[in-house]
Amino acid sequence: MTNFDDIPEARRETLITSVEPSSAKSSSSVTIWLLMALAVLSLGGAAIWWMRSSAATANAPNVTPAATPDSVAKSAEPNTENTANTSDTNIPNTATSTVSDQQNASDNLLGHRSYEIAETSSLVPLSTNAMVLLKPEVAQKVETMMAEARAVGISLDAISGFRTLEDQRYLFFDLKAERGQTTQTRAEVSAPPGYSEHHTGYAIDFIDLAQPATQLNASFEQTQAFRWLEENAAYYGFEMSFPKDNEQNVTYEPWHWRYVGNQESLELFYQD
Ligand SMILES: [Zn+2]
Structure with missing residues (x-):
């Protein structure tokens, strides 16, 4: 049988479930399915990371200090x-x-x-x-x-x-x-x-x-x-x-x- 030890536990269950119906197929076929599933998961993760970092950039607060008249101190100089x-x-x-x-x-x-x-x-x-x-x-x-x-x-x-x-x-x-x-x-x-x-x-x-x-x-x-x-x-x-x-x-x-x-x-x- 296919060895799932390198796949994180959370994903293992769904993979096993999806793989089970085709357990009769050869192990090479199962390996291809696994690789495809991993590729989809990786792409999804990358997409989520990109969206989050974009949002973070867009929402970053403007930290440029604004000079105000009040911040201009009066000088004793002539x-x-x-x-x-x-x-x-x-x-x-x-x-x-x-x-x-x-x-x-x-x-x-x-x-x-x-x-x-x-x-x-x-x-x-x-x-x-x-x-x-x-x-x-x-x-x-x-x-x-x-x-x-x-x-x-x-x-x-x-x-x-x-x-x-x-x-x-x-x-x-x-x-x-x-x-x-x-x-x-x-x-x-x-x-x-x-x-x-x-x-x-x-x-x-x-x-x-x-x-x-x-x-x-x-x-x-x-x-x-x-x-x-x-x-x-x-x-x-x-x-x-x-x-x-x-x-x-x-x-x-x-x-x-x-x-x-x-x-x-x-x-x-x-x-x-
Ligand atoms: Zn003048």
């Missing part, structure tokens, strides 16, 4: 955006980036929201500084604001408006490396590329020409230009983007304002 160089003003406005660069961006990165890059053809330069490109409606309001401030002896001006992805890559990655900053420390003073309000053409960095040392510095809040903005900017549709203790946990930037005076800009800055 804002260094204006040190070493005046990077904000020296960047050529060569818009080679496209909106498609933004397609994979998530809505929020290190406390900064994602923004599409404005078409440069939709922007106009400021009369006092051709490097500052803004949406026409914003530029017109800023021109009026500067004239109104000038009328009362205040030298309000601007040094930065629209920025390309390349501009922001330099400001974020290159300066981060140059200064040996951590990602989170850098994010407190600069938005990652694709996440700057300056990409929209609706954000602007104001200065007081009478006090150049306060450019892009928290000390800008002590200038006449800042006091004028505090009292008047809302009448022109502007608000400070990053006031003290803002929800985004971005360092206080009294010089950085955004226009929220029309539907498009309001949706840009307030829509979830």
